[in-house]
Amino acid sequence: MTGSPQTTLVLGGTGRTGSLVAKTLAERGLSARTAARHGADVLFDWDDPTTHAAALAGVDRLYLVTPVLRVTYADHVAAFLDLAEAAGVRHVTYLSTYRADQAPPEVDIRAVEADLAARTAITHSVLRPAWVMQNFSDAHVPVVDGVITVPAGGGREAFVDAADIAAVAVETLLAPDAHAGAQYAPTGPQALTVDEVADTIAVVTGRPVTHHDIDPDVWIDGAVAAGFVPADYAVMLRWLTGSVISGNGSTPNGDVEKVTGRPAATFHDFAQRNVHAWTSPVAG
Structure with a gap:
């Protein structure tokens, strides 16, 4: 990709990966514009199309983060990508999900991937990351009173640091031609059980941490009942x-x-860097 401008619009620009993508792009000399409903460089709301054109003005590449806590959004994204093409965007890096090809048909993850693959005026890269390590240090799967409550059944997951996802994204945005059509699945270097995650957090904090392997239906129904996720998002939680x-x-x-040329972070490294998340006075 040649010519100017060389500016990336970063959707979810205040989020876990988006904020890091924008920061690193700027450090690497590429202009980045964060977009979100609050606290970003420009206002962007998936439900307010009047915010879309202004966000896209003068950009030629896009970090695509689809609407969160939703399962149906392909039409919204397709309309936005049409607008992006018309505005001069020539590369999209899409934050998808690990094994997106196996996602339930009710979820539009695969539809967005297919949409991008069908477009000839833009190149694209797809990131299909594993569960992020940050789930355990924020409100997604927090440690509450020394307990991580999440259904896992003793299964393993190669949890990945959001910083590593962002680092991969940055490379695709800096050199779109080199990564055109690429599909990457960022993971951590170890497949861990949640029990092992709890043990690692206990080691770095010096506090007891255990895993409560709750029944999946009880956990999902509780999340819906508490208003943490909408009812139709249960299918996504059940799949994950x-x-x-x-x-x-x-x-x-x-x-x-x-x-990126460097190894992925281990969970122990991540826990050491984020120990304050579990030891600060407001931590559970």
Whole structure:
């Protein structure tokens, strides 16, 4: 990809990967514009198309993060990508999900991948990361009173640091031609059980941490009842947890090192860097 401008629009620009993508792009000399409903460089709301054109003005590449906590969004994304093409975007890096080809048909993950593959005016790269390590240090799967409550059934997952996902994304955005059509599945270097995650957090914090392997339906129904997720998102949670429980969780690969030139972070490294998440006065 040649010519100017060379500016990336980063959707979810205040989020776990988006904020890091924007920061690293800027450090590497490429202009980055964060977009979100609050706190970003520009206002962007998937439900307000009037915010889309202004966000796209003057950009030629896009970090695509689809609407969160939803299962149906392909039409929204397709309309936005049409607008992006018309505005001059020539490369899209899409944050998908591990084994997206196995996602339930009710979820639009595969539809967005197919949409990108069918477009000839833009190149694309697809990232299919494993579960992020940050799930355990924020409100997604927090440690509450020394307990991690999540269904896992003893299954393993190659949890990946969001910083490593962002690092892979950055490389695809800096050199779109070199990564055109590429599909990467960023993972950590170890496939861990949640019990092993709890043990690692206990070691770095010096506090007891255990895993409560709750029944999946109880956990999902509780999340819906508490308003943490909408009712139709239950199918997504059931698929994600079911993959781990059935032994079909992510397995370590070398994609992070292949793309970035450095090995993926271990969970122990991540826990040491984020120990404050579990030891600060407000931590559970």
